[in-house]
Amino acid sequence: MVKQERAVRTRKSLIQAAAAVFAEEGYVPSSLATISKRAGVSNGALHFHFANKKALAQAVEEAAVEVIRQLVQVSDRSGTNALQSLVDATHGLVGRLLEDIVVRAGFDLSAERALGGDTALMRTWQAWVEETMRRAEADGHLAPGVEPDDAAAAIVAVTVGLEVLAGGDPQWLAERRIVGFWKLLLSGIATDDVLVSAWPAGGRAQTAVDVLER
């Protein structure tokens, strides 16, 4: 393995280890020694890649932002309507929160007071939700009187709330919770036309009627 490849691999394993330690212990009490040990690298190697814990936290969050960017790009390119894109992306996000420790730690960090809150991860997710909701409005898919920014805010607040609550009980991120939320929200915001063809369980699920009658 050439030197550069090894450096990339070490950096990646440090980010994974930091995410795991932050997620288990919280950002503030985590020590760099625990993180380097978990990554199986020396303290010196850690400091070669990251000046301090804050730099490591930023790298974890950037990695999580990249996952979110890819996730919303997939939703954007799926050729479905804007509201269905939002449903699909929410399911995708919850899947990543359950499976990918970097995404979970990235969300926790973005709510971390010690880092100032209101970070890139939250802004990326919020910006895409707002933009996509305005696209739904432009396409005439929102019921009369629905403010796209209100609907976007509800989605952002619910995703953040579910992630925080899941720290105490993972059932908050269960598939049925997300489906239940979308059934309610879609009835509140979508036009009747869009509602009958919407899939609250996500685009690759069975027909809309199956889901709504469950």
Added chain:
Amino acid sequence: MVKQERAVRTRKSLIQAAAAVFAEEGYVPSSLATISKRAGVSNGALHFHFANKKALAQAVEEAAVEVIRQLVQVSDRSGTNALQSLVDATHGLVGRLLEDIVVRAGFDLSAERALGGDTALMRTWQAWVEETMRRAEADGHLAPGVEPDDAAAAIVAVTVGLEVLAGGDPQWLAERRIVGFWKLLLSGIATDDVLVSAWPAGGRAQTAVDVLER
């Protein structure tokens, strides 16, 4: 002032000071020395009342739980229907989160990984929201097909999410956000009859039509 009164007062000022320090610095980095200094009492006095930081955190949370209990009792006794009780209590909760540092710190603590998450405060709020939503169902105020537990989960997730997001930007707890959320949710869950007489801005606001047409 008799001795007992002074003890009660000292205990109360320690809880207030702890809430302020936890809210500003986060639970884990806060020191007992900072808290006793802020309360204007000696370290000895602090230790007379609280064995350690965890005991202080529990006292903050218990004080917050008591505020929530009173809040939902007021909503229960208002003689309004169950859905309007939920709207009113949410507005009440957000008001307390903005004004009362103990309530805000209590919510933060209940999402604190170091304390194990899933605490009494969250359980108290969630239990009341679930119970009240089931009352709405029993009264026939939920639209056909609406699962009361889904609706309750959405409310709990939104309140938690808004509180966390407000750590970065207090605008997340702005009155119009809560009104906007309830307008959407009520259209999704309430029967048409209940919807026309519901006040998303809370029970003491102007008529429903004013609010809905804003």
